[in-house]
């Protein structure tokens with residue numbers, strides 16, 4: 049539930065040109081409900097994308113929707129994802145309209161009525177045409193993907209073979225049309241409900257790295273590299 | 284990357300009738316890639332749905348895909364979700380084809396080549412027509428939603444008003460067409476790469492409740508109810 053009962057925002061004309069550090073407000077991306085917590089701010093969008101590699105990519109086959117869990121990474125004002133060149137998801141997304149969504153759950157918001165329960169969360173929905181990343185750009189982009197997760201690791205890896213590069217498809221999309229939505233804080237109940245003798249509040253939730261499991265087949269004497277020390281799966 | 288390089292599975296004829304405790308293998312849900320880790324087993328699917336309320340619902344408006352983060356809950360062989368009766372997502376999903384996807388990240392799998400990096404994860408993709416839950420069923424279903432998260436809480440809440448019930452739409456879908464996919468364990472590298480002097484293994488990742496933040500407006504003297512004690516956001 050939103051903080052306050054609200055009516056839909058009035059229709060404004062779609063604005064296709066990004067204004068400064070804002071994503072464009074189009075008919076597709078304009079938040080109609082709970083707009084008080086919505087944002088077109090590029091910094092807010094970027095921070096959410098950077099905090100959670102996991103995303104859901106939506107695409108259409110034969111008029112029907114598909115949502116595939118995928119990993120995304122951001123470089124500047126573009127978002128990237130990758131997979132098998134034979135993947136149905138990537139073939140259906142390539143040069144087609146997609147919706148890429150990232151959602152981070154920060155807490156369960158427990159209110160005094162069912163209606164006012166909610167979650168604290170940060171989410172982004174991005175819309176656009178997924179573009180095929182040209183062959184020559186594959187290698188640097190994949191290295192950036194690895195290094196964003198673990199700085200310096202790309203250079204330590206056995207280099208990709210030509211066969212592996214061919215088997216890999218990269219897609220990307222400008223971060224241009226979309227929005228972020230953020231909710232935080234305690235529940236917002238009806239004024240008369242605050243007196244009820246029922247505990248209300250937030251169960252804080254966090255995703256954490258809980259440990260390292262070395263590959264039993266590691267060469268003897270290896271220790272976890274430095275780039276693992278500060279790894280945070282969700283920031 | 285899958286454990287072994289593999290070619291696409293041969294096309295088998297779609298099977299529309301669920302076989303025992305299996306979801307139906309249709310052209311839409313048959314896993315083409317990495318099928319070794321795919322499953323149509325109802326118990327596997329149910330366990331993943333029960334472990335993670337957060338899902339991504341994909342739907343189509345004007346031929347274009349949308350993916351909305353939502354909370355789902357399961358009762359028997361149906362999955363449910365809810366929101367505002369005025370929500371664009373729910374209006375576009377209602378009596379229309381949707382894809383409901385749940386993904387749980389269990390670890391980052393670090394290999395000796397970029398190509399063989401992966402994630403350990405459990406995911407479900409469900410397909411079908413989202414059906415409107417009739418008015419008379421709304422109340423029991425919403426209570427079940429609350430009680431699945433926090434057993435016994437529904438009865439403690441201020442009852443829903445007629446206005447609140449009207450403002451709420453519930454959708455549901457049979458768990459009939461779809462699949463689960465699970466990856467676990469260490470990276471699987473090329474045989475000759477195991478000798479490389481680079482640490483490989485898994486960064487284990489878990490989502491946990493990290494604390495309770497009481498609403499500052501709680502009536503004096505309230506303590507967190509019993510139903511919070513065993514709450515696990517991801518099981």
Ligand SMILES: Cc1cc2nc3c(=O)[nH]c(=O)nc-3n(C[C@H](O)[C@H](O)[C@H](O)COP(=O)(O)OP(=O)(O)OC[C@H]3O[C@@H](n4cnc5c(N)ncnc54)[C@H](O)[C@@H]3O)c2cc1C
Pocket residue numbers: 076077078079080081082151152153167169170171172173226227228229337351352353354355364365366367369370371372373
């Ligand atoms: C973890 C999580 C769980 C949620 N659970 C539920 C639930 O169970 N029921 C429910 O009704 N809602 C839930 N929400 C909110 C939900 O994602 C939608 O924001 C809400 O349902 C409004 O949908 P709408 O289609 O009416 O939005 P509209 O405002 O009509 O959507 C218009 C545009 O606003 C933007 N937008 C809408 N939602 C989001 C978003 N979440 N993030 C970024 N941009 C957005 C998009 O650009 C979208 O195209 C949840 C959100 C999160 C992050």
Ligand SMILES: Cc1cc2nc3c(=O)[nH]c(=O)nc-3n(C[C@H](O)[C@H](O)[C@H](O)COP(=O)(O)OP(=O)(O)OC[C@H]3O[C@@H](n4cnc5c(N)ncnc54)[C@H](O)[C@@H]3O)c2cc1C
Pocket residue numbers: 102116117118119120129130131132134135136137138311312313314315316317386387388402404405406407408461462463464
């Ligand atoms: C957290 C997470 C991150 C991932 N990151 C990536 C990534 O970055 N790149 C990448 O290529 N893949 C990634 N995957 C795997 C991805 O979700 C797909 O399984 C994979 O891309 C194959 O897609 P496809 O369309 O070729 O599958 P196909 O096998 O052609 O799909 C056919 C059917 O198989 C089933 N299916 C496919 N994938 C899944 C799934 N994940 N869960 C349940 N059922 C499924 C569905 O019923 C689908 O309709 C990730 C998975 C998870 C859970």
Ligand code: HEM
Pocket residue numbers: 119130131132133190191193194197208212213215216217284285316317391392396397398399400401402466
């Ligand atoms: C040089 C870097 C990389 C290359 C060349 C590469 C290549 C590939 C290819 C070709 C696939 C398709 C596998 C198949 O379905 O047959 C794939 C899938 C995948 N990749 Fe990568 N990848 C790279 C880096 C990474 C990294 C760093 C991660 C994660 C941290 C990752 C995670 C995944 C996942 C999760 C899949 C899906 C596997 C599945 O279907 O179960 N990749 N990658």
Ligand code: HEM
Pocket residue numbers: 049050081082156157161162163164165166167231354365366367368425426428429432443447448450451452
């Ligand atoms: C009796 C039980 C419930 C009723 C009647 C109900 C009703 C509603 C309604 C009407 C909305 C739409 C709000 C709007 O956009 O105007 C909504 C949104 C939502 N509900 Fe519920 N709900 C119930 C229980 C819950 C529970 C238990 C949770 C979570 C634990 C929850 C989480 C949410 C979330 C996250 C939203 C989205 C709010 C947003 O758009 O930011 N609801 N609910």
